[in-house]
Amino acid sequence: MDRVVVEQKLESLRRCLLRVQTKCPADADKLAADFDLQDIVSLNLSRAVQLCVDIGAHLIASTEALPPNTMGETFEQLAQTGVINRELALKLKRAVGFRNIAMHHYDAINWFMVHSIVKSHLADFAAFAKAVLLKLDGE
Numbered sequence: 001m002d003r004v005v006v007e008q009k010l011e012s013l014r015r016c017l018l019r020v021q022t023k024c025p026a027d028a029d030k031l032a033a034d035f036d037l038q039d040i041v042s043l044n045l046s047r048a049v050q051l052c053v054d055i056g057a058h059l060i061a062s063t064e065a066l067p068p069n070t071m072g073e074t075f076e077q078l079a080q081t082g083v084i085n086r087e088l089a090l091k092l093k094r095a096v097g098f099r100n101i102a103m104h105h106y107d108a109i110n111w112f113m114v115h116s117i118v119k120s121h122l123a124d125f126a127a128f129a130k131a132v133l134l135k136l137d138g139e
């Protein structure tokens with residue numbers, strides 16, 4: 001496993017999350033009405049999910065495990081190997097669902113739900129980053 005690659009992706013994840021935190025308004029109605037904020041928040045949330053998948057795939061590739069068939073399976077495999085817990089794996093698997101909607105069905109996004117995700121679930125990404133760092137430090 002290339003630690004430098006993983007660390008660079010973790011830094012990109014940190015920047016995406018910071019961007020979401022600083023640009024998502026406190027009021028869900030404002031997010032629902034502002035196309036520029038919607039673009040910033042959805043793009044950076046989608047990037048955050050993709051970065052977690054990429055990091056997970058990188059960790060899995062350094063083992064003898066078969067590569068995951070889906071993005072969501074990445075988190076299942078990380079839970080099976082003890083990198084993350086099952087609860088976090090499920091949350092991140094759900095985040096993949098958001099990413100897929102944001103990338104493929106942008107017009108179907110519920111901005112009130114996105115606002116709720118930002119306010120309640122950004123910590124899931126931080127927990128993932130922490131678990132990855134613990135894994136890196138253990139090797």
